[in-house]
Amino acid sequence: MERIKNNIFFNLSNTMLKIIGLVCMTIDHLYLYVFANTTINVSIFRIVGRIAAPLFLFAVIQAMRYSSDKKSYIFRLYKYHICICILEIVLSYLLHSEISFNVIPEWLFTAIYIYLIDMIIKKEHIIRHIVLMLIPILVGIGSLIIGPSCSVINVFLPNIFTIQYSPFFLILGIGWYYMKKKKNQIVALIFFSVFVLIGSYIVSASQYWVYPGLFNYTQAWMVLAAPFIALYNNRKGKNLKKFFYIYYPTHICIFLLLGRFVH
Incomplete structure (x- = not known):
């Protein structure tokens, strides 16, 4: 029993969870960007990919729980979001097609609201932090009213209502x-x-396609992340922060180029 507990496959650190998420994400993106428009139809690629988002979300939660400087962590996510947005703009220009793959706002808004709620619970400047909680909502509503013309603004002020997996996530x-x-x-x-x-059934039966990134039948397979979360050992693991930050946009760029070649 002790040997099993010490086995890396039954004792997952936060870093290991992110690596598993990264592998699942890569498998999903390989199909999405390279083989999606070919005669190859392997739905298992997409199902495996559903494991990634919950694991990354869980990793963000642990980072917020154990970080000694939550503000710095949030600001780092914000800067990374801007970098990804700039890369999307450059790729869209070079490939003459709208490229959008930025999921960082999901993690950013989650971290922001956790921090603000924590401050309210601690009764530190309650009114100020309540107002700060309302700002992303008001900015999001404004962006929806203005429309596509505010896409540049969304680089610096991402819209909480248009994030890929929806505010429910x-x-x-x-x-x-x-x-x-x-x-x-x-x-x-x-x-x-x-x-x-259930939401996928309701949305597919209606004439409005709401949050397709979340409400689709394949997305329900995110439940497969549960066994990995169960094996989490409450430890950070090795610091591979720079690797994860570099890998995400790099593998997207490679797959986009491969997709152009294959098609």
Whole structure:
């Protein structure tokens, strides 16, 4: 039993969870950017890819829980978001096609709201932090009213209503943060996956396609992330921060070029 507990496959650090998420994401993106418009149809690639987002969200939660400087972590995510947006603009220009793959706002808004809620719970400048919580919502509404012309503004002020996995995903992350037991976090993920599945049926039956990044049948397979979360050992693991930051945009660029070649 002790040998099993010490085995790396039964004892996952935060870094290991991110590596597993990275592998799943890569498999998903290989199909999405390279083989999606070919005769190859391997839905298992997309199913495996659904494991990635919950694991990355879980990793962000742990970073916020154990970080000694939450503000610096949030600001780092914000700067990374801007870098990804600039890369999207450059790629869209070079490839003469709209390129959009930025999921960083999901993690950024989750971290921001966790920080603000923490400050309110601690009764530190309550009114100020409530106002700060309202700002992303007001900016998002304004962006929706103005329309596509505000896309440049969204580089610096991302729209909380147009993030890929919807604001519901943020709620899952915030809920995870305040759940101390992994059992409760796993149950929350299972219920959320069922919610996504039911939502997918409702959305597909209606004439409005709302948050297709979340409400599609494949996305419900995010429940497969549960076993990995169950094996989390509450440890940070090796510091591969720079590797993850570099790998994400790099593999997208490579797959986009491969996709152009294959097609």
